Amino acid sequence: MSEVGRLERQIRFLLEADRLKTVMRRTRLIEPEGEESRFENSAEHSWHIALMAMVLAEHSNEAVDSWRVVRMLLVHDLVEIDAGDTPAFGEQLDKQEREEAAAARIFGLLPEDQREEFYELWREFEARETAEARFANAVDRLLPPFQNLANLGGSWRDFQVSRERADARLSPIGEGAERLWEVVRGVLDEGERRGLLRG
Amino acid sequence: MSEVGRLERQIRFLLEADRLKTVMRRTRLIEPEGEESRFENSAEHSWHIALMAMVLAEHSNEAVDSWRVVRMLLVHDLVEIDAGDTPAFGEQLDKQEREEAAAARIFGLLPEDQREEFYELWREFEARETAEARFANAVDRLLPPFQNLANLGGSWRDFQVSRERADARLSPIGEGAERLWEVVRGVLDEGERRGLLRG
Numbered sequence: 001m002s003e004v005g006r007l008e009r010q011i012r013f014l015l016e017a018d019r020l021k022t023v024m025r026r027t028r029l030i031e032p033e034g035e036e037s038r039f040e041n042s043a044e045h046s047w048h049i050a051l052m053a054m055v056l057a058e059h060s061n062e063a064v065d066s067w068r069v070v071r072m073l074l075v076h077d078l079v080e081i082d083a084g085d086t087p088a089f090g091e092q093l094d095k096q097e098r099e100e101a102a103a104a105r106i107f108g109l110l111p112e113d114q115r116e117e118f119y120e121l122w123r124e125f126e127a128r129e130t131a132e133a134r135f136a137n138a139v140d141r142l143l144p145p146f147q148n149l150a151n152l153g154g155s156w157r158d159f160q161v162s163r164e165r166a167d168a169r170l171s172p173i174g175e176g177a178e179r180l181w182e183v184v185r186g187v188l189d190e191g192e193r194r195g196l197l198r199g
Numbered sequence: 200m201s202e203v204g205r206l207e208r209q210i211r212f213l214l215e216a217d218r219l220k221t222v223m224r225r226t227r228l229i230e231p232e233g234e235e236s237r238f239e240n241s242a243e244h245s246w247h248i249a250l251m252a253m254v255l256a257e258h259s260n261e262a263v264d265s266w267r268v269v270r271m272l273l274v275h276d277l278v279e280i281d282a283g284d285t286p287a288f289g290e291q292l293d294k295q296e297r298e299e300a301a302a303a304r305i306f307g308l309l310p311e312d313q314r315e316e317f318y319e320l321w322r323e324f325e326a327r328e329t330a331e332a333r334f335a336n337a338v339d340r341l342l343p344p345f346q347n348l349a350n351l352g353g354s355w356r357d358f359q360v361s362r363e364r365a366d367a368r369l370s371p372i373g374e375g376a377e378r379l380w381e382v383v384r385g386v387l388d389e390g391e392r393r394g395l396l397r398g
Contacts, residue, residue: 007258013254014247014251017250018229018346030218031218043242043243044220047243047245050249052213055209055313067269070269147217
């Protein structure tokens with residue numbers, strides 16, 4: 001591929017990525033606290049979790065390559081441009097097929113070496129088999145409990161979530177970072193106390 | 200500082216960072232093209248430029264440590280939580296004082312070692328004296344011309360920007376990545392041809 005063709009493909013991919021800003025999640029911004037704020041989009045969420053990984057890496061159960069963790073976090077939600085956000089507490093059916101097709105199309109915009117690199121990062125994140133992927137998944141699940149607590153229950157209330165179900169969804173945090181899972185358990189205790197999670 | 204105190208400070212900082220999602224820029228999303236889409240916020244912009252740095256690092260004039268570039272890009276807009284976004288073509292007065300005060304408060308939420316690290320990344324970005332900072336600044340300026348072209352002129356029109364002024368604002372792209380500056384000059388040519396930039 002010529003240098004120009006390569007750069008053109010990279011730019012086409014990066015302009016396509018702009019659309020992640022229009023993919024809405026089921027979680028809401030923290031502010032203003034105590035009333036419902038707007039829903040969060042997947043692009044700003046991706047920034048936030050990358051920043052979280054930078055700050056919290058020392059709490060990973062295992063030593064991790066933070067740069068690889070951050071690359072995974074920056075890339076892993078791009079499939080939602082085609083596949084949409086799959087709510088944590090909603091229907092998960094055919095998520096994998098939709099996301100595989102999305103990865104093929106979206107990463108396929110890139111030059112071949114980068115397509116492979118991005119595919120690999122995404123697959124590693126989803127498989128949760130490396131220390132980096134376990135920590136990245138922990139960080140990705142860390143914020144919603146705080147957001148729900150600040151929004152009168154947020155997605156817990158919207159999906160009628162029980163404490164048991166929240167524990168099941170969030171316990172992978174402990175596989176990546178036991179200390180962070182302790183903090184989140186405290187947030188869930190508070191959510192239960194306030195009646196925002198079904199007991 | 201106890202381990203718990205340290206983690207509490209980190210989480211307080213990360214929850215405060217959520218507010219960057221409410222800082223609005225003067226540029227608009229690319230889609231839907233040909234009509235005006237919504238304004239972009241600084242958090243989703245920060246994600247986008249970090250992704251851009253990952254994909255485009257090979258085009259930097261000088262070899263760069265991409266991890267440092269991405270950390271700079273993830274962190275450098277946080278001062279806008281207090282100081283607001285300073286539009287590229289608007290009033291720049293007292294920007295520096297406002298941002299210095301913001302950096303002191305916001306990075307000051309972190310444990311001392313991380314406060315120093317974040318301060319350092321922000322200052323390095325602003326000073327543009329290292330290869331990493333020059334490339335990070337290039338990437339930070341790359342997207343708005345594409346966004347303006349897709350939005351009937353966007354911030355060029357809102358601020359009555361001339362080609363000369365756009366060149367002055369964007370030429371630092373060439374200091375970081377000559378090849379990317381060539382691409383942007385092509386976008387500016389197109390903007391002029393369509394009458395979206397004053398000649």
